[in-house]
């Protein structure tokens with residue numbers, strides 16, 4: 658049995674008094690430790706699927722199990738990182754990283770030790786006593802990543818976490834989260850609009866289409882950790898993804914869909 662098993666999942670919302678199928682008959686199996694990118698245009702149901710996986714929303718039809726257990730509510734074993742960082746402005750960086758550990762009743766000295774370990778991992782140890790407003794967007798998102806890792810989650814859900822960042826910072830954080838995935842062996846489900854981001858990060862890219870939200874195809878990224886954005890293999894997979902959206906890469910300077 659797969660670690661995450663999404664079976665015939667549909668989600669219907671009421672929109673303008675009519676039933677609207679945000680997800681339709683979605684099937685997907687995900688292994689432990691996989692990095693999955695959900696990629697597709699606005700409205701194809703990426704966030705809906707992520708929210709259902711994270712236990713924030715419910716299926717209308719079908720089922721989802723994680724480790725054999727049906728998903729019915731958020732779990733302390735899973736964390737979600739959003740685009741807007743979600744840091745508490747009145748807390749220091751270190752105290753923000755400790756947040757999840759407090760709800761797990763980890764003793765203060767241990768909390769601080771763990772926070773320092775993950776702040777070091779994301780390169781922010783010297784900013785421990787700063788407040789979020791003193792940090793750039795990229796640094797704030799690093800704090801959010803450290804906070805997520807601090808509780809040692811089995812799964813990290815990420816909903817366009819780098820969308821608000823400039824291109825260079827985004828690339829740097831992509832490389833960092835990719836390295837973290839390899840060193841920490843986390844299962845990561847990552848929503849993005851950005852084709853290059855998906856090719857840099859994913860073990861498999863799940864391409865979705867809207868009206869109704871469906872999985873169109875799944876593209877394995879067989880780059881084995883070699884994510885050089887200019888390598889022929891990288892460009893081959895990128896071209897494959899563009900072709901799935903009927904786009905010609907050479908016509909485009911911006912790589913969003």
Ligand SMILES: Nc1ncnc2c1ncn2[C@@H]1O[C@H](COP(=O)(O)OP(=O)(O)OP(=O)(O)O)[C@@H](O)[C@H]1O
Pocket residue numbers: 670671672677678679697698699700701702703704705706850870
């Ligand atoms: N609570 C809700 N009530 C009604 N409609 C909803 C609700 N949540 C999502 N939808 C609709 O479901 C569809 C899928 O939304 P979703 O946010 O999952 O798409 P998405 O692919 O993540 O889009 P984006 O990339 O723009 O965030 C959209 O048409 C949206 O309007």
